[in-house]
Amino acid sequence: MAKKFLYINRKAPHGTVYALESLEVVLIAAAFEQDVSLAFIDDGVYQLMRNQDTSQIGVKNFTPTYRALGDYEVNKIYVERESLEARGLSQDDLMPLTWEDEDEDWAEKDSIHVISSQEMADILEQQDVILNF
């Protein structure tokens, strides 16, 4: 029986190891065919910035891995609008993440949903398990 898992990400990407660890655990849960959603709140929204290039700071650039989430049927990626706006950002600043819908002749669809705090509160209530990073 698949459970609904929500992974909440609230930290910027490279200053700490939280973002990388979260992504690894998300991929494990997806491999066990659980119903996985991701939330990006507060500084977590910085994890999805386009064009991150860590070649000069000596750490692995794990950010292209976000684009693989669609292939693992992880396509419910929620970004809190209030967090984006507080940082002067919009969805155009984020990397495009898509998935292919088997039921609609593999039509390419957006995985990222920019939602309000109120809507995020509803997403939280719908979960069986919530994990925080």
Add this chain to the structure above:
Amino acid sequence: MSILHIVNKSPYERNSFDSCLRMAKKGAGLLLIEDGIYAAQDSGDAHGNLKTATDRLTVYALQPDVIARGMNDKIDAAVTLIDYDGFVKLTTEYDNVQSWL
């Protein structure tokens, strides 16, 4: 006596940037590194504090950390981007270094 202040935390997650601004004197240097580079953004709620900083201090940001975070196009024009050699040079140009961990 002039101090180089270094901030490595996001202004949205910790108060190190604010504390630094309270105690940095006019003419001091402020170097933003690691997650501290988010304070150098040209927009967002922290931008007012950056303006306070650039009016009184010489503000630098470490470009490799900026590029790593995909923020190259979002850094305020009043902030000077430096590389690792520039970082070393700055530490020699000021009388002391204060890291707001």
